[in-house]
Structures are given as C-alpha cells and as structure tokens.
Amino acid sequence: MNIKITKCHGSGNDFLIIDEISNAYQFTEEERAQLAIALCDRQSSLGADGILFVMPSSVAHARMRVFNADGSEASMCGNGIRCVARYVCELLQVEEAVIETMKANLEVKNETDIYPNIPTYLVEISPVSFHTKDLPLQVSTDTLINEKITGLNQDLLFTALAVPNPHLITLVNKAVLESDIQEGLSKYVNGPNEYFPDGVNVSFVSILDKGSIYVRTYERGVGFTNACGTAMSASTLVSILNGYNEENSYVDVYNNGGKVRCYVHNQNNQYRIDLIGNATYVYRADVTFDWNALDGFEVANKQYFEAEAIQYKKLQDEAKKYVETHLK
Numbered sequence: 001m002n003i004k005i006t007k008c009h010g011s012g013n014d015f016l017i018i019d020e021i022s023n024a025y026q027f028t029e030e031e032r033a034q035l036a037i038a039l040c041d042r043q044s045s046l047g048a049d050g051i052l053f054v055m056p057s058s059v060a061h062a063r064m065r066v067f068n069a070d071g072s073e074a075s076m077c078g079n080g081i082r083c084v085a086r087y088v089c090e091l092l093q094v095e096e097a098v099i100e101t102m103k104a105n106l107e108v109k110n111e112t113d114i115y116p117n118i119p120t121y122l123v124e125i126s127p128v129s130f131h132t133k134d135l136p137l138q139v140s141t142d143t144l145i146n147e148k149i150t151g152l153n154q155d156l157l158f159t160a161l162a163v164p165n166p167h168l169i170t171l172v173n174k175a176v177l178e179s180d181i182q183e184g185l186s187k188y189v190n191g192p193n194e195y196f197p198d199g200v201n202v203s204f205v206s207i208l209d210k211g212s213i214y215v216r217t218y219e220r221g222v223g224f225t226n227a228c229g230t231a232m233s234a235s236t237l238v239s240i241l242n243g244y245n246e247e248n249s250y251v252d253v254y255n256n257g258g259k260v261r262c263y264v265h266n267q268n269n270q271y272r273i274d275l276i277g278n279a280t281y282v283y284r285a286d287v288t289f290d291w292n293a294l295d296g297f298e299v300a301n302k303q304y305f306e307a308e309a310i311q312y313k314k315l316q317d318e319a320k321k322y323v324e325t326h327l328k
C-alpha cells in the first residue's frame with residue numbers, strides 16, 4: 001500500500017497526518033492501530049507521538065481521529081488539532097473551520113502569529129468536566145480538586161479533569177520537577193492500577209510568573225512528550241482555580257517544545273479553553289508498505305519544510321531562556 005504523509009508538530013508534539021479526504025484510503029480499526037505502532041516508532045521508523053487521520057465528515061468541515069504511538073485511540077489532541085486545523089483550512093482554502101472529534105465538534109481558526117512568521121491556529125478545547133467518572137478516575141468522590149491521592153503520593157495535591165481526554169495535574173516547584181516522581185507515578189497510573197482503568201495524562205505544572213506557567217506532561221499512550229496541548233489547556237484552568245491566573249485573560253504556557261497561549265472562558269461554570277499556538281510542517285513523504293511486513297516500509301519523495309524549522313527554533317530558543325530564568 002502507498003500512503004502520503006504530512007509530518008507536523010504543535011509545540012514539538014509531533015504527528016503524522018494521513019489525509020482520507022483527498023485520498024481514498026480504506027483502513028480497518030485494527031489497521032489504524034497497527035499503522036500508529038509501526039510508523040510512530042522512533043527507533044525503527046518515521047517516529048512521532050501519534051497519527052492524525054483527517055477524514056470526511058457529514059457534520060463538520062472534516063473529522064479528526066487521534067491514535068497514540070502505542071496504537072490506543074484518544075478522544076482529543078490539542079497540539080494535533082492545530083496541525084489538522086492548518087491542513088484543513090489550507091485544503092479547503094478557508095480561514096476557519098469546524099473539526100469533528102470523538103466527543104465534540106470544535107471550532108478552529110487561523111490566528112495572528114504567536115511569533116513572527118509562524119503559522120498559528122486557535123482551537124477550541126471542550127467539553128471540560130471535573131466529574132471523576134468522565135476520566136474515569138475510580139475514587140469515592142464526584143470530583144478531585146487539589147486533593148491528595150495517598151496511594152500515589154503522600155504530599156502532592158492533584159486535580160483531575162477531562163477536556164475531554166483525561167488529565168491528572170499537580171502544581172510543583174523546580175525541585176519536584178527535577179526529581180523522578182513524575183515518571184514513576186505516571187508509569188504506575190498508565191499500567192495496571194486501581195485508580196485509572198484507561199490510563200491518564202499526568203502533568204507537573206510550575207507557576208513562572210503572573211500570566212505564565214510551565215507544563216511537563218507524561219502522556220498516556222506515548223510517555224514524556226515535548227508538550228501536550230490538552231494538558232497545557234487543562235493546566236491553565238488549574239492555575240486559575242488556584243488563584244495564580246484569571247479567566248478571560250491570556251496565559252503563556254511554556255513547555256519543552258516552545259510555548260502556546262491559553263484563554264479560559266467561563267460561561268455559567270461551563271468552561272471553554274482557547275488553545276493558541278503553532279502548526280508547523282516538518283516534511284511531506286510517500287510511504288509504501290505491506291500490511292504483512294509493516295517493519296519493511298519504504299519512504300520516498302521526502303520534502304522538508306526547512307524555513308519553518310529555522311523560524312520555529314527561534315521561538316523555541318526564546319521560550320527555553322524564559323523558563324530557565326523563571327523556573328523556581
């Protein structure tokens with residue numbers, strides 16, 4: 001089989017876009033998962049955090065399905081939907097669109113550059129739920145907001161929310177960030193455990209200044225990534241609930257892949273989070289493979305977007321310097 005791939009990233013969280021609008025690909029559910037496992041492997045393959053299938057939709061401009069590198073499907077992908085937003089807006093020659101996702105049809109639009117000459121998109125992150133059943137998180141309470149989970153850690157205070165994929169978030173200082181606490185805890189809750197039967201994305205968040213935070217995420221189905229868009233959005237909301245930032249104002253969210261900007265709307269305690277950030281193309285390529293020998297694929301016509309990479313590195317270097325001087 002021969003497929004066309006567009007590799008892209010949002011804040012260094014990188015994905016392979018497969019366009020099923022322009023190409024009459026037919027994938028079974030099993031094949032979608034197999035493709036993600038085979039093509040996302042960074043040791044032996046193209047390497048990526050996941051695959052974004054861009055598909056026709058009867059209710060929106062396009063549909064996005066997200067498969068993590070381990071082949072699991074997620075309900076949402078904040079960095080990924082910015083890449084899909086750019087891809088679909090350019091394909092349909094529009095400035096804004098609606099993207100159908102597993103649990104919501106989300107508004108996306110081309111936005112003023114977050115950094116000079118960097119393609120930037122605003123995407124809607126919703127619905128937001130603090131009900132533990134919506135993650136799911138198996139505890140006795142309906143919500144978990146700034147609470148301990150003593151079976152995970154004796155000291156940290158956690159907040160659990162779904163946006164709509166599941167997130168477990170805690171506010172920490174530099175010393176905790178530099179420890180191995182996040183890795184050990186994240187591996188536990190993404191393996192056999194009594195709390196998160198479907199796993200969870202785990203974010204450690206530091207307050208950098210008024211209006212700026214730093215987020216590091218261990219992603220369900222992937223591991224540590226440069227950034228996780230839904231996690232950064234959820235973390236912004238948690239920083240607001242803790243009084244460090246405000247609704248209806250911009251928060252700069254720094255990460256190991258650069259930075260994004262979030263804006264939390266509160267409409268009668270129903271939250272909608274705007275996630276604003278880059279959608280950067282890395283390369284386009286043709287991939288040929290045999291379903292019976294997925295490790296034997298061939299790549300041809302690989303074309304890099306070198307100017308985009310050079311420009312994005314300027315943003316990333318500035319973001320790194322800001323974190324180094326403000327993390328405490």
Ligand SMILES: N[C@@H](CCC[C@H](N)C(=O)O)C(=O)O
Nearest residue numbers: 074077078079165228229230
């Ligand atoms: N990196 C994505 C989230 C991808 C799915 C997540 N790993 C999950 O399984 O929920 C983002 O930018 O939100």
